[in-house]
Amino acid sequence: MTRHYPTDLLLAVSSLQRDLADDASSPVARLLKEADLLELGPLLDGDALAQALDEGLGGLSQFPWRPLVDTDDVWEHEPVGHVVLDDDRAGNTLRGLLLSWATGNAVTVRTSRPALWQAVFEVVRGPGFPLPAASTAMPGAAVAGVVVRVPDLVVSSDGATAPSGELFAAAGRPGTPSVRIRPASGQDGPRAPVADIDCRAPWFRELFTSTYLAGTTLDAARRADPESASRRDARLRYLVGMARRTPHYRDLPRIDGVADLGRLPVLEKETLEAKSLPRSPELSSGALPSGEVLRSGASSGDPRYIVYARTDWENMVREAIPLLRALGIGNGDRVLNALVGGGLYGGLMTTASELSRMPVEAFSAGQQVTADLMLTLVRDFSVNVLLGQPALVLPLLREARRRDPSLRLEKVVYGGTPMTESDKQWLRDELGTRSITSILAANDGAQIGYQCDRLGGTLHHVNDDYNLVEVVDEDGVPLPDGETGHLLITAMQKFEGPLIRYRIGDIGRLTSYDCPCGIPGRVLEYLGRSDGLLKFKSATVYHGDLLAALEEFRVSQLQAELVTRSGTETLVLRTESREDLDEDVVRSALVAAFPVLGDSHLYDDGLRMFELVVECHPEGALPRNPVSGKIRTTLDRRLN
Template structure:
């Protein structure tokens, strides 16, 4: 394989540029050349994208294809140089485009060298990286070149002249073999638009690239080993994302990007702007493309709900990326998975995970949030379920009750998401249920999976899914901070093109580190530090929600909620906890006041003033109110802002 890898998404951007040129500037030199090679319908970027996505089983994962039954990958590579003889213009163009799509240098042998040289130069001149293209005289020997025979297209006779015959050829040999028939389902332009998509299903295209089976290599490992190509691979994804985003009114004026570093030149998308331009409030992030796919809603734990549109391509991209993620989390072929994630009301946790698991060689039981201890005991007993997938706030009380009813209960693997799980709860799972794997997914309805834990990572460290969601760490002004420095997280969804998210301030805090992991994946990991709105500011000072939670670990607290209120000149902080064992509120209060001066009775005001009070309420598991849609607990409530 050549040192430089080319990506089919860049070719799609070139085809899309020509498509717009033909529609908007038909008299330009590029439009004249492109129109002479083939009718406008052949320059249909959307149809070509569908075909290439099918050919490679996911453009977002190119050059790899995940084998869902084994967690191995197949890698695609160009054959090197392909040679296309210019017998008919439409066929020659198809050979050129498909040869480039598979990463090859393409040599056109032709009697019309000036024409093809001008067209090849014009396509390269658009500015997106394309493989080399050469034009030589017909009959020229091309050492090492692989000749490609592009088959004629069979179309209804009444449309043959319009589909691939060009003005150059109409007085010469017919460009097509003709099949008489009806029911072609559209006009010539629509048929021409389907040509390249159908080519991607044809046997002749498979001869343009090699496929190597990488036994024992996961997608994450393949990407990790591909670190020399990280910049070009992610840059190609970013270029494609930005051009797709420009279809929407909100992003129409985005500048073209070339390299990954150009990401910093793009504007930050804040939550308020996302809400204003997303359904149902607005359509600024809608592309206007034909509707397809799935619509989800946010959990609305910290604000009004938003509706998140995934096109069919977006949805398929999410599914493709999720399967290897589940393997990395510890799920294996033959596992039996209880799926207790939340669903209903357009919330996405249950429906997305159910569809992802359905692609895998596992048996799944999708109970959703109505799971009961009886369900766990029945599924573990009758079906030998060994994996539970869920949200800690719901899952832990159910598992503890199930364990109390059947002391012999064992659950081999627990995969969780939605909120962090405390170390004391992980210890309980290992000691009481014999759990060998406890792993975390970081995800959001807006952009799906952000990171994950393999068996080697603990605490709040997560491998990043950078080919799917690229994460930056920035300060309050949106400026990147040095590696290892905590800051707010910006998410760029690299494979979501309807309702795109570019540098979206997701509301979380973390820091990124370099890590050579025992699982074999080397690269950036995220230390997740919680919600950016998890700041408790009283008496002119600040303490973080995560700091309080860490101090309560010795009390085996599973869930924590902090409420701040102000009456007159007095501020009140109410700490509410959930734990599997009864706690003494006075002991918890004394500990927090001792550890955090900001939560103590000490202050720098007049000693006679009653300016602050810390209250503690200790509840059993399940005692705090959950959001009806997401099942999450609102962690920080600041009544002073209401």
């Protein structure tokens, strides 16, 4: 049976809602008025219906699964298949129809007014989104399927004035199930939207079955799903439909799915900055404010502010908890969270939200962590997991190890900046660390990929249900797997301040790889910032290649700065290492590995056109961004 998705029903309802708002005398409005359905404003509120279904199904963006937080398992929801509704009241019938379709069921309405309901079916199908089948039958006809009785909503408080319309009655009909509403004194009805009441009521649970998949992770369920293509198509349709509520994306074309992704424009960083708050409301939907606002680290320019509406934030947390488990964090772990926080920066904020839902004990120290605090937490609280940024925590770990040679740390999860293989080996040798894993993320769109402890180099697993990753050329044209290009992300579960084909400023390539951890499929080889290309002397050198060449010197951080000094193009390479390095030795090794760095370009008159300068610093000596804690890896300050 073809799977249908609640998001398509939501798009249809939202389109109908807009039509009614634009023209109260339209044929659609006349039809609903004739059927006494115009009083059903709460049911035709797409946002309220979306919120109710999100709560009732445990996540619209995770449907048909509901991930659990106390285990790494999922519940799987499946429609009962065919729902039969008796048309005793038009309002009840419409409630049953919409929620039955939302959960993927075909519907038969047993009614004495079949023409009306056929017209309603056509109206809701009018926008063209894929919805389940629907038909009518005569009252009392034998129809195969699950008969669902949609209850009346009954105001039961004495003296309260019931709202007019089909949804409410002063008393329930004999033999008819009802949901009783008891308003506070002086109130005349429920404050919660009708959809919210329905999605919490027992009758809603009759529309689908739930199976507990013991030992099946969300990622495993998705990868084994035969409907994975249609699922992502539905995700993208919904994202584009939601994005069209913003002025910037108002004219986006309607698309069917991922195959149409190339028809959508690339979102450049300059455009994102210009169209985002506080500079402009162009990427805002105008919805009631909710959720969290983060800011970029501004390591390469002015900060920008990133809005996560309440559902966006909830989606991020739902997706991150299985990811953190895949990174090795398990029940009962004690986690020192040393990611950067404050100033609206998201590292500490997001992970603290995620860890708070998990059965772990978290110590959220942020960048205020010290070597003494590390030792105290490991000794007195048995902290066994460190979550942090290598540029900040590695110097502290080495100092803590110097003070207490018995220091041991079972797991390290890092993000923000790369960790060299020599640093990983130091953790294994000196601290007994058995699991070292990383998250690839951005404040704009949260997690992009992750590296389990079985992946090497810069390979990362990707989750296209959360951030759909593309590799494109300079013009935004998709490149085949295996070719290096610019990374675009489409944030599939972020609907306020949407990011569609956003060029994040990084480069990489996608390849197929069957990881020893058991996860097959595409992996992203992350190759660093796109501004990590150093161009000089008609040559190009990658920052990542330079850092890799310095492994033998146990260099943890590398900053490359291009400047013009007295007319000479100069490359200044600044290293951080736990070793006491000789700058001349390091320079000679680099020239041997990269001849273009040498002094081969001297003119007859002795004019020097290029110079390589190496500066060797201890760990922690290079300046960090005050917000993100990162080091500027490349700077180009040459005179134009």
